[in-house]
C-alpha cells in the first residue's frame with residue numbers, strides 16, 4: 532500500500548509529509564506533528580472531541596484521512612492562543628464561566644464555537660445549543676459552555692451595533 | 693491505526709473514477725465521498741475496502757441545477773450546501789425542511805447528499821424524502837447510464853441498486869408544484885441524530901380534494917417504507933383531521949415494529965402513528981409555494 536504525499540497548512544505553517552492513506556487526520560496531528568491538543572474520544576464520529584477546522588469549517592479529525600485534505604488549511608486548538616500564551620476572548624470566557632471541568636471535550640467545543648462566532652452567530656441560547664449539538668461533554672452539563680459562548684457572541688453583537 | 697490498510701485513488705474526472713471501479717472489481721473497491729459514514733465503519737473494521745476512490749476532485753459530481761420541472765443535485769454536493777441552497781429552498785421545500793434533522797453542523801460540513809443516499813441507513817432522512825418525492829437516481833458505469841426510481845433503489849439495510857462498478861452520478865427531484873403541500877416530522881434521541889421514526893409527506897390537491905399523495909417513513913424498517921396504506925386513505929377526498937387519523941392508524945397496521953437500543957417496539961409504533969397524523973395535518977395547513 533503506497534504512501535501519498537501531502538502538503539497542507541496547519542495553524543499557518545506549511546507541512547509536507549508522505550503518509551499512509553489510512554492515517555486519520557487525528558493521528559496525523561497528534562502523532563506525526565505532536566499537536567496533542569486535538570483529543571480523541573470515540574474515534575467514530577460521535578463525541579466531537581477531535582473537532583478541528585478544515586478550510587474554516589469544523590470537521591471530525593477522526594473521520595478524515597490526512598491524505599484526503601492535501602492542499603487544505605487546518606486549524607487546531609493550538610492555533611487559538613497567541614505565542615505569548617494570551618488566550619482568545621472565547622477561551623477566557625470558557626475559563627470565567629466554568630465552561631470546562633476535566634477539559635477533555637474542550638478543544639472540540641472551542642473549535643465549533645469558533646466556527647459559530649466567526650459566522651456571526653447570535654447569543655441566542657437555542658442557536659448555540661444547536662451549534663454544539665454534535666459535541667459531548669460528560670462534566671459540565673453544557674449550561675456553562677453555552678454561557679461562555681453567549682458571552683462572546685453577545686459582546687460581538689454589541690460591538691456591531 | 694484504526695482502519696485496515698488500503699490504496700487511495702484520487703481521480704480528477706468521472707471517466708477515470710468509473711474505469712478504476714471496473715479495473716479493480718475483485719479488489720473490494722469503494723467510493724469515498726464525505727467519509728462521515730464510511731470512515732466510522734472502517735475505524736471499526738466493519739468495512740475493510742482494499743482500494744478507495746476519492747470522488748472529491750471530480751468537478752462534474754458537484755452542484756445544484758434547475759432542469760425544467762426537475763432539480764438536479766450532483767452527489768458530491770455537501771449537506772451544508774444543499775441545506776443552504778436558495779434553489780432547494782424555493783423548489784424543494786420538503787428537502788429543506790427535512791434537512792433540519794440531518795446530523796450536526798460539523799457532520800454536514802463534510803457529508804454529501806450522494807454519500808448519504810448511497811449509504812442507505814434505514815434511519816436516515818433523505819432516502820425517505822426521496823421516496824416521498826419520487827426522485828430518480830442516475831447510476832453510471834464505464835459503459836452505460838441508467839435511471840432507478842427512489843422506490844426501487846433501496847433493497848435492504850445499507851443495500852441499494854448500485855452495482856459495484858457503478859456510481860450514483862445525479863439525483864433528479866421533481867420541483868414542487870403550486871397545488872402541492874409538504875411536511876416532515878421526526879423523533880430522535882437528540883436533534884441531529886438518526887430518526888427513531890420519521891415521516892415525509894407530499895400531498896397534491898385539486899381544490900379541496902387530495903389528488904395524489906407521497907408518504908414515506910424512515911427508522912421503522914430496513915429500508916424507507918412507502919406508506920401506501922396511508923396514501924390510499926387520503927386520495928380522492930378532502931383531507932381533514934379525521935382522515936389524517938385514519939391514514940395513520942391504517943398505516944401502522946401494515947408494519948411489524950421492532951425495538952432497538954433506545955426505544956421499545958411499542959413506543960416506536962405509537963410515535964409513528966402520531967407523526968404520520970401530525971405531518972398530514974401540518975402539510976394541509978402549510979403555505980403554498
Ligand SMILES: Cc1cc2nc3c(=O)[nH]c(=O)nc-3n(C[C@H](O)[C@H](O)[C@H](O)COP(=O)(O)OP(=O)(O)OC[C@H]3O[C@@H](n4cnc5c(N)ncnc54)[C@H](O)[C@@H]3O)c2cc1C
Nearest residue numbers: 576725726727728729730795803804807808816860885886
Ligand atoms: C455523529 C453523526 C451523526 C449523523 N447523523 C445523521 C442523521 O441524523 N441523519 C443522516 O441521514 N445521516 C447522519 N449521519 C451520516 C451522514 O449523513 C453522512 O454524511 C452520510 O450518511 C454519508 O455521506 P458521506 O458523503 O459522508 O459518504 P461516505 O461515508 O463517504 O460514503 C458512504 C457510502 O456511500 C458510498 N458512496 C458514496 N458516494 C457514492 C457515489 N457517488 N456512488 C456510489 N456510492 C457512493 C461509499 O462507498 C460508502 O459505502 C451522521 C453521521 C455522524 C458521524
Ligand code: FES
Nearest residue numbers: 572573574579593
Ligand atoms: S474522537 Fe472524533 S468524534 Fe469522537
Ligand code: FES
Nearest residue numbers: 632634668669670
Ligand atoms: S469538561 Fe469534562 S468532558 Fe467536558
